[in-house]
Amino acid sequence: MKYKQRGEYNKYPKEIEEGNLWRINESPPQWLIDQGKIIKITESGEYVFDTSPDSNGGLIFKSQRGGALATLPKDGYLLYSKEKGIIGLTEKQLNLLYEEKK
Amino acid sequence: MDTKIRVYILQKERHISCSIIFLADDFRVSSEEDSKLLDSLSKETDLFLIFPKVLTKKISPKKFSTLYDAMGYAISETENESEAILNAFEYLDEVFKKHLYYLVVNQLSPFPIENLQRIFGLQLQTAVFSSYRTDYKDLEEIYSKEKEYTWWEKLLRKDEDFENEGLFCYSNSDDDYFLIPVNVFRKILEEYGNNNYYIDSFENYSFNTFIASSIQPENLTNSKLDEI
Numbered sequence: 001m002k003y004k005q006r007g008e009y010n011k012y013p014k015e016i017e018e019g020n021l022w023r024i025n026e027s028p029p030q031w032l033i034d035q036g037k038i039i040k041i042t043e044s045g046e047y048v049f050d051t052s053p054d055s056n057g058g059l060i061f062k063s064q065r066g067g068a069l070a071t072l073p074k075d076g077y078l079l080y081s082k083e084k085g086i087i088g089l090t091e092k093q094l095n096l097l098y099e100e101k102k
Numbered sequence: 103m104d105t106k107i108r109v110y111i112l113q114k115e116r117h118i119s120c121s122i123i124f125l126a127d128d129f130r131v132s133s134e135e136d137s138k139l140l141d142s143l144s145k146e147t148d149l150f151l152i153f154p155k156v157l158t159k160k161i162s163p164k165k166f167s168t169l170y171d172a173m174g175y176a177i178s179e180t181e182n183e184s185e186a187i188l189n190a191f192e193y194l195d196e197v198f199k200k201h202l203y204y205l206v207v208n209q210l211s212p213f214p215i216e217n218l219q220r221i222f223g224l225q226l227q228t229a230v231f232s233s234y235r236t237d238y239k240d241l242e243e244i245y246s247k248e249k250e251y252t253w254w255e256k257l258l259r260k261d262e263d264f265e266n267e268g269l270f271c272y273s274n275s276d277d278d279y280f281l282i283p284v285n286v287f288r289k290i291l292e293e294y295g296n297n298n299y300y301i302d303s304f305e306n307y308s309f310n311t312f313i314a315s316s317i318q319p320e321n322l323t324n325s326k327l328d329e330i
Binding site for chain 2: 011
């Protein structure tokens with residue numbers, strides 16, 4: 001599914017391309033595998049990322065250098081774009097900022 | 103709640119408070135005083151302007167907002183002022199999570215804006231504006247649109263046709279400035295945000311009526327902002 005901004009806020013990408021929005025129960029996309037710090041790959045082929053909890057129930061993903069890459073809000077999404085990098089979004093933020101692109 | 107505004111952010115938030123102004127369809131800056139008030143609001147708070155779609159034919163929202171150094175603006179697809187303001191609050195609170203107070207401006211009128219910082223220092227937990235119980239005359243006006251019924255008969259009717267006509271209005275306010283702490287605004291949104299019947303019933307009323315009727319009376323300090 002593709003999304004475009006309802007208005008304009010340049011902190012966020014104008015559009016979200018298919019595959020650039022990820023939530024935790026889905027298999028990780030390549031952009032997260034490329035930039036996140038992976039601790040191990042399980043026997044079944046699942047990636048385990050280096051994360052730590054934040055104070056709001058979210059998860060801070062570490063970068064390969066060990067610093068914070070992005071914070072995944074509780075029940076939220078990570079969003080990727082070339083220009084803006086990886087950004088965390090709550091479900092509500094997604095609905096307020098974006099609409100489906102038809 | 104479903105949003106009916108499109109938000110455009112021009113600059114990052116800079117203050118702990120945000121002023122929201124829903125501009126009337128025929129809005130214009132009519133005096134030097136108005137212009138100074140807008141300047142003061144943007145100096146003391148993050149200014150956020152809501153343009154009804156019809157107004158965008160007369161005023162360029164981006165140019166006007168930039169001129170007054172606003173943090174951003176919205177174009178409203180709803181003519182229900184209260185709904186648009188609730189939408190704006192929801193966006194600003196959810197996306198920025200920074201503002202502790204919202205100053206909703208009904209009409210530009212003289213007000214000691216420089217005192218806001220002092221008021222914020224009080225760490226208010228309650229909204230500040232004066233309100234009054236809707237009186238007989240107001241009720242008659244609201245409930246007597248169809249002449250065959252008296253307002254009281256109409257109030258008591260349970261027919262669906264009458265169910266959603268201003269039945270939730272029980273208080274009002276004549277103030278021009280409403281200071282609403284973020285927690286109070288969140289409670290209102292939580293309680294009424296998904297209640298379309300409730301919000302729609304204020305379509306023909308200003309935000310004053312909505313906010314005065316939506317905040318529990320004990321939550322009001324019942325003071326005019328400029329009297330604190």
